[in-house]
Amino acid sequence: MTVRFFHTSDWHLGQFFYNHSRQYEHEQFLAWLLTQIQEKQPHALLIAGDVFDVINPASSAQKQLYQFLADAHSLAPQMQTLMIAGNHDSGYRIEQVEPLLEKYNAKTVGVIHKNADGHIDLDRLLVPIYDEQNSITAWCLTLPFLRPAEITGLNEQTANSQNVIAYIHQQLIAEAKQRKQDGQALILMSHAHMQGGETSDSERPTIIGNEEALSTALFDDVIDYVALGHLHKPQKVGQTHIRYSGSPIPLSFSEINYKHQVLDISIDPAQPEESRFQCEALPIPRSVQLHKIKGELNDVFAQLNALPQGEIAVIDHREYVDIEYHTAIPPQPNLRQQFEDALPKGRYRLVRISRQYLTSEKNAEDAAQVSLEPPTPEKLFQQIWEKQGYAEDDAVLKDFLSLVQEAEKSLEHEQDS
Structure with missing residues (x-):
């Protein structure tokens, strides 16, 4: 069975x-996705976390999701929609609407639950997918974002979150192996940062220095x-069948060149291993x-003058512009207005301006002379002040030093008491 x-x-x-x-960009994506669902009639739609951008989403965002589920169900009644909570979602919140989701043949897994005996409720995490004949x-295997505070105590042998995560995977995969019959595929859906994954600057950090990124060794060969969800760039991690689908729209300027897509997957367990898995990337129009x-x-x-012309009447449909200008001198007071005037009218939204200071030859020579002495607060303040392009100001420096002295006295007082 495929x-x-x-x-x-x-x-x-x-x-x-x-x-x-x-909202407009998401509307366009969801309309495109509904067309794909209508044309291809998949058995399931897997949404691997971060359905919403914040834990308490606005009613308009919730309405977008539920209207999509209703429309998708009307276009493909047999299709199941399976969602897990990501680190941006509230797992408890998205589980609260289960009666509503059932009407649309949808299910969400937000958190790991325990049975009365204290063991993991594996039934909630193992979801059957049915074909046209209503056969499995x-x-x-649905694994939402595993917050340390929510999984503590699931394994009595350790309080280490990495070991608990490994334990959850082992228990879930072992149960899946028992339930799996010939001709049935096993799909694991997870929202996590995997070792080797390429990040952008829009993903909310869930780990420090990648030290707690998960290993693909957690995934059994079966x-x-x-x-996967969490990283916004579509990518494979280690092996062809372990993939991030990526986000449907660019969530930061660092994602401009990402090829946003939905992955269309087919698996036929009856085929030889090298040919049982098929993957097609469906490119999402921007x-x-x-x-x-x-x-x-x-x-x-x-570059601003060379941008395409032509007014876009609706503001929410206009294109975004981010400017990073390089200079050796402080900015002019009316620089933003100059940028706005240079942009073709009625087409763009200038959302960010940043500056990068050019290094003069003298500053480059000074930077090359590395000092091993620890910097003083005064020196650090002067470096930052100059980097921001401000001229030397004795009065400001004097005020800063007085604040440093007050802080030092306060610390001395705390140590003495």
């Missing part, structure tokens, strides 16, 4: 991009496909463009 499903994640419904709503064609403009001021103005 199981066919879509893999997507990190929708971040309700996101605001530099105070601009992404696959099992989906698993036919691992549907409804609003992003432009990153970089360079010295003259070059920036030239």
Whole structure:
């Protein structure tokens, strides 16, 4: 039996991009996805976490999700929609609407639950996927984002979160092996940061220095496909069948060149291992463009003037512009207005301006002379002050030093008491 499903994640419904709503962009994505569902009629749609952008999403974002589920169910009544909570979601909140989700053949797993005997409730985590004849064609092992505070105590042998996560995987995979019958596939859906995954600057940090990134060794060879969420770039991790689908829209300017997509997966366990898995990337059209403009001021103005013309009437449909200009001198007071004037009218939203100071020859020579002495608060303050482009000001420095003295006295007082 062949199981066919879509893999997507990190929708971040309700996101605001530099105070601009992404509702229109999400509407366009969801309309496109409904067309794909209608055409291809998959057995399941897997949404691997970060459905919403914040733990308490606005009513408009929730309405977007539930309207999509209703529309998808009307277009493909046999399709199951399986969702897990990501680190941006409230697992308890998205589980509260189970009666509503059942009407649309949808299920969500937000947190790990315990049975009365204290063991993991594996029934909630193992979800059967049915084919057109209502026979089980696959099992989906659903693992939401595993917060240390929520999984403490699931394994009495250790309080280490990494060991508990390994224990959860072992228990779930062992139970899946027992339930799996010939011809049925095993799909594991997880929201996690895997070792070797390439990040962007829009993913909320869940670990420090990648020290707690998970290893793909957690996934037993019996698993036919691992549907991952959390990282926004579509990518394989280690093996062809372990993948991040990526986000459907760019969630930061660092994602401009990402090829946003939904993965169309087919698995036939009866086939030889090298041919049982098929993956097609369905490219998502970008409804609003992003432009990153970089360079010295003259070059920036030239790039702004060269942008495509043509007014876009609705503000929420206009393209985003991020400017990073390079300069050796402090900015002019009206620089933002100059940038706005250089942009073609009625088409763009200038959402961010940043500056990068050019290093003069003298500063470069000074930087090359590395001092092994620890910097004083005064020296650090002067370096930051100069980096921001401000001229030397004895009065400001004097005020800063007085604050340092007050802080030192306060520390001495605490140590004495």
